[in-house]
Amino acid sequence: MLATSRLFSSIAAKRAFSTSAANLSKVAVLGAAGGIGQPLSLLLKENPHVTHLALYDIVNTPGVAADIGHINTNSKVTGHVPEKDGLKAALEDAHLVVIPAGVPRKPGMTRDDLFNTNASIVRDLAAAAAKHCPNAHFLIISNPVNSTVPIFAETLKKAGVFNPKRLYGVTTLDVVRASRFVAEVKNLDPKDVKVTVVGGHSGVTIVPLLSQTGLEFTKEELDSLTHRIQFGGDEVVQAKNGTGSATLSMAYAGARMANSVLEATVGGKKGIVEPSFVKSDVFAKDGVEYFSTNIELGPEGVEKINKLGEISDYEKDLISKAIPELKKNIVKGNNFVQ
Numbered sequence: 001m002l003a004t005s006r007l008f009s010s011i012a013a014k015r016a017f018s019t020s021a022a023n024l025s026k027v028a029v030l031g032a033a034g035g036i037g038q039p040l041s042l043l044l045k046e047n048p049h050v051t052h053l054a055l056y057d058i059v060n061t062p063g064v065a066a067d068i069g070h071i072n073t074n075s076k077v078t079g080h081v082p083e084k085d086g087l088k089a090a091l092e093d094a095h096l097v098v099i100p101a102g103v104p105r106k107p108g109m110t111r112d113d114l115f116n117t118n119a120s121i122v123r124d125l126a127a128a129a130a131k132h133c134p135n136a137h138f139l140i141i142s143n144p145v146n147s148t149v150p151i152f153a154e155t156l157k158k159a160g161v162f163n164p165k166r167l168y169g170v171t172t173l174d175v176v177r178a179s180r181f182v183a184e185v186k187n188l189d190p191k192d193v194k195v196t197v198v199g200g201h202s203g204v205t206i207v208p209l210l211s212q213t214g215l216e217f218t219k220e221e222l223d224s225l226t227h228r229i230q231f232g233g234d235e236v237v238q239a240k241n242g243t244g245s246a247t248l249s250m251a252y253a254g255a256r257m258a259n260s261v262l263e264a265t266v267g268g269k270k271g272i273v274e275p276s277f278v279k280s281d282v283f284a285k286d287g288v289e290y291f292s293t294n295i296e297l298g299p300e301g302v303e304k305i306n307k308l309g310e311i312s313d314y315e316k317d318l319i320s321k322a323i324p325e326l327k328k329n330i331v332k333g334n335n336f337v338q
């Protein structure tokens with residue numbers, strides 16, 4: 001748990017000076033018994049901002065909650081299944097809802113191949129969230145993120161409770177991977193390598209801006225790193241050989257994103273920047289309603305959406321390939337609800 005300790009050491013230090021209950025909050029995880037859900041819930045149990053961790057899944061959450069609930073941090077842990085209004089109980093009073101519910105890929109599948117199963121799961125969870133915790137912050141992990149975020153937004157809109165500042169498609173894993181892969185090639189410590197990744201979360205829609213790292217790359221390095229960052233998920237899907245996709249690295253990335261949102265919204269910390277697939281004007285002129293760039297978080301959620309900044313011709317070309325695919329994915333999500 002070294003990485004976890006590092007992730008939360010700054011909060012732990014802060015907590016020693018400020019234990020005000022008003023700074024703490026309920027977090028619900030939907031899909032909590034799954035490959036991502038379990039390690040993510042474990043990491044959230046270590047987060048001192050969390051007062052109550054509500055674990056919801058269609059199966060097995062009583063066991064997961066009993067297990068995680070023995071960890072001696074301050075938060076209460078409850079497990080919920082659909083019976084006895086479990087979803088309502090998990091969502092009511094939630095400040096943050098993290099959603100890794102849905103099926104993962106098998107070799108040979110694209111993320112879009114998950115649409116038929118996951119779209120309705122995400123829509124139904126969004127409808128429940130609209131009813132029971134309309135003001136919460138929502139982190140969407142379920143794939144295909146490029147479509148599930150529009151689905152979640154459209155469902156909230158239908159219920160008249162959509163707040164674009166509080167809906168985040170989780171693309172953190174792309175920057176976690178990019179940092180690791182670039183550090184490997186350049187023989188650096190990943191903690192010193194920050195890579196901005198923009199666009200969406202699938203194949204060519206994932207656009208790393210390697211020109212902004214301050215590092216030099218040969219054309220060969222650019223090609224292979226760009227490909228590895230865009231298709232990093234496939235490496236795990238193939239290695240897992242039919243048993244799923246990234247779960248542990250995703251739990252790490254999801255816990256980092258959740259912590260950043262908590263730090264900004266309840267911890268009062270300023271200047272936190274994370275990438276996220278949000279409602280954005282950056283490519284609105286091209287008909288792209290949602291786009292991931294670095295966003296600055298504040299007490300209300302998304303405070304400022306950064307533009308791309310200066311990018312190379314190589315990256316302009318990548319963007320031009322990402323835009324039509326993104327547009328298609330977003331329209332598909334929107335149409336599913338309308």
Ligand SMILES: NC(=O)C1=CN([C@@H]2O[C@H](COP(=O)(O)OP(=O)(O)OC[C@H]3O[C@@H](n4cnc5c(N)ncnc54)[C@H](O)[C@@H]3O)[C@@H](O)[C@H]2O)C=CC1
Pocket residue numbers: 030031032033034035036037056057058059100101102103104105114118121125140141142143144145170171172173174201244245246247250
């Ligand atoms: N955004 C990202 O970067 C990443 C996204 N993912 C996506 O996350 C999702 C989950 O992946 P895994 O945890 O590996 O899958 P998994 O199959 O291990 O777990 C999914 C869980 O969702 C639950 N579930 C299904 N329907 C539900 C419903 N209606 N309500 C609540 N829970 C429900 C299942 O019972 C299961 O426990 C997949 O769609 C996967 O593609 C995976 C890795 C990275």
Ligand SMILES: O=C([O-])CC(=O)C(=O)O
Pocket residue numbers: 104105111143173232233234236237245246
């Ligand atoms: O590849 C997948 O299907 C899961 C995912 O989104 C990732 O690992 O980035």
